[in-house]
Amino acid sequence: xxxxxxxxxxxxxxxxxxxxxxxxxxxxxxxxxxxxxxxxxxxxxxxxxxxxxxxxxxxxxxxxxxxxx
Numbered sequence: 001x002x003x004x005x006x007x008x009x010x011x012x013x014x015x016x017x018x019x020x021x022x023x024x025x026x027x028x029x030x031x032x033x034x035x036x037x038x039x040x041x042x043x044x045x046x047x048x049x050x051x052x053x054x055x056x057x058x059x060x061x062x063x064x065x066x067x068x069x
Contacts, residue, residue, distance in 0.1 A: 004047065005038070005039060005047030005048050005049050005052075006047065006048045006049075006050075006052075006053060007045065007046070007047070007048075008027055008028075008038075008046050008048070009024070010048075011027060011048050011052070011053055011056065012024055012027065014053055014057070015053070015056055015057055018057055019057075022056075027056065030056065031046070035055065035056075036048070036052040036055055036056060037052070038052055
């Protein structure tokens with residue numbers, strides 16, 4: 001059964017304009033901290049939802065991406 005969603009690379013590309021210093025490692029860190037919960041494919045690849053991307057891209061001062069700066 002396929003899992004729909006964005007790959008980690010697609011998420012990175014979506015966030016690069018707003019957060020120039022975002023990296024795949026930072027996205028993985030935020031996952032390990034429990035701030036986002038991507039699904040996994042049968043092969044273990046992360047699949048992020050629109051909610052995950054929104055959570056990462058939140059422009060509030062306490063957004064997930066500012067936690068990594």
